[in-house]
Amino acid sequence: MDRLVDGFGRRFRYLRLSVTEVCNFRCTYCLPDGYRKTEPHAFLDLAEIGRLVDAFGASGVGKVRLTGGEPTVRRDLGKIIRRVAEAPGVSKVALTTNGWNLSRHIADWRAGGLTNLNVSIDSLDPDAFRRITGHDRLAAILDGLDGALALGVPSVKVNAVLLRDSGTDAFERFADFVRERPVAVRFIELMRTGDNAEFFARQHLGGQALTGWLEARGWTPVARGTDDGPATEYAHPDHAGRLGLIAPYAPGFCDGCNRLRVTARGKLRLCLFGEGGVDLRDLLGRDDPQALASRISGALVGKAAGHRLAEGFSGDTRQLAQVGG
Numbered sequence: 001m002d003r004l005v006d007g008f009g010r011r012f013r014y015l016r017l018s019v020t021e022v023c024n025f026r027c028t029y030c031l032p033d034g035y036r037k038t039e040p041h042a043f044l045d046l047a048e049i050g051r052l053v054d055a056f057g058a059s060g061v062g063k064v065r066l067t068g069g070e071p072t073v074r075r076d077l078g079k080i081i082r083r084v085a086e087a088p089g090v091s092k093v094a095l096t097t098n099g100w101n102l103s104r105h106i107a108d109w110r111a112g113g114l115t116n117l118n119v120s121i122d123s124l125d126p127d128a129f130r131r132i133t134g135h136d137r138l139a140a141i142l143d144g145l146d147g148a149l150a151l152g153v154p155s156v157k158v159n160a161v162l163l164r165d166s167g168t169d170a171f172e173r174f175a176d177f178v179r180e181r182p183v184a185v186r187f188i189e190l191m192r193t194g195d196n197a198e199f200f201a202r203q204h205l206g207g208q209a210l211t212g213w214l215e216a217r218g219w220t221p222v223a224r225g226t227d228d229g230p231a232t233e234y235a236h237p238d239h240a241g242r243l244g245l246i247a248p249y250a251p252g253f254c255d256g257c258n259r260l261r262v263t264a265r266g267k268l269r270l271c272l273f274g275e276g277g278v279d280l281r282d283l284l285g286r287d288d289p290q291a292l293a294s295r296i297s298g299a300l301v302g303k304a305a306g307h308r309l310a311e312g313f314s315g316d317t318r319q320l321a322q323v324g325g
C-alpha cells in the first residue's frame with residue numbers, strides 16, 4: 001500500500017520523527033554552545049505521537065526513526081518506542097542517539113520493540129570525542145553499544161561525521177572496531193547549516209577521502225534495501241562489520257529519497273534542508289486518521305526534486321537538532 005508518492009514518483013516508506021529539540025551534548029558542528037531554549041517546550045506528547053504513527057503506518061510507512069535533539073532526554077522514550085511498535089504496518093522502530101545512558105535503558109527499549117539502533121560516535125579517540133561532543137563518555141557509550149549487540153538488537157549502526165581533523169586515523173580505528181563487531185559505521189559528510197558556515201569551511205572533507213581509502217584496501221560496495229537510509233556501505237572479507245558513506249553533496253543524492261520528517265512540534269518537513277513545512281498539530285489532538293493521512297499525502301505534491309546544499313542553501317535549518325537529523 002503505497003499512498004505516499006510525490007510528483008517525481010518517489011515512494012515514502014520511512015519516517016524520521018523528532019521527539020525533542022533538547023540536547024545534552026555540544027557537538028562542534030551542531031550545538032557548539034549547547035542547547036538554548038528559545039520557545040516553550042511544547043513537544044508532541046505520547047497520544048499525539050500515537051495518532052501520527054498510526055496515520056503514517058496506514059499510509060504505507062513501515063519504518064519510523066526517533067530522533068531529535070537527543071531523544072533519550074525524554075523520560076517517556078520507552079513508552080514512545082512501545083507505542084510506535086504497536087502502530088499497524090510499522091515493523092521497524094529505529095532510534096538515533098548520542099548514546100547517553102544507553103547501557104541503562106537498552107534492554108527496556110529492546111523489549112519495547114526497538115529494532116534499529118544508530119549511535120553517533122564521531123571519534124574512537126577519547127580525547128577527540130570529548131573535544132567534539134563536550135563529554136568524556138566514549139567508554140560508557142561503547143559499553144551501551146556492545147550491550148545492544150549482546151541483546152540481539154537486529155540492526156546496530158554507528159554514525160560518525162567526517163571531519164578534516166579526524167583524518168585517516170579515524171578510518172583505521174573504525175576499520176579495527178568492525179573487525180569483530182557486526183556493526184555498520186557510516187561516515188556522514190559534514191553538512192552546512194545556517195549556524196555552522198565557518199566550521200563547515202574549516203572541517204568539510206569530501207567523501208572521496210573515505211571511498212578512496214576503502215577501495216585501496218579491498219573494501220567493496222554492497223546493495224541497499226528499499227527502506228534503508230542513503231548510505232553506501234562497503235564490506236571486506238576480513239571484517240564482520242561494514243564501513244560506509246552518506247554523501248549528501250554527491251550528484252543524484254536526492255533521486256532515491258524515501259523519507260519524510262516530522263518535527264518535535266508536529267510539522268511535516270518534506271526535506272531536511274527545505275523551508276517551512278506543513279503543520280499537522282491541529283489534527284493530532286483528535287481521532288481523525290482520514291484527515292491526517294490525506295493532509296500528509298496532499299503535502300507531497302510540494303516536495304522539491306532535491307536540496308540545494310551545493311549552492312550553499314540550507315533552507316531554514318539552523319542546525320540539525322532543530323529539525324531532527
Ligand code: SAM
Nearest residue numbers: 030068069070096097098120159190191320325
Ligand atoms: N542527538 C542524536 C544524535 O546525535 O545521534 C540525534 C540527532 S542528531 C541531529 C542526528 C545525526 O545528525 C547525528 O549522527 C549527528 O552526528 C548528525 N549531524 C548533526 N549535524 C550535522 C551536520 N551539520 N552535518 C552532518 N551530520 C550532522
Ligand code: SF4
Nearest residue numbers: 023025027030098321
Ligand atoms: Fe546533540 Fe545530536 Fe546535535 Fe550532537 S548531533 S549536539 S548529540 S543533537
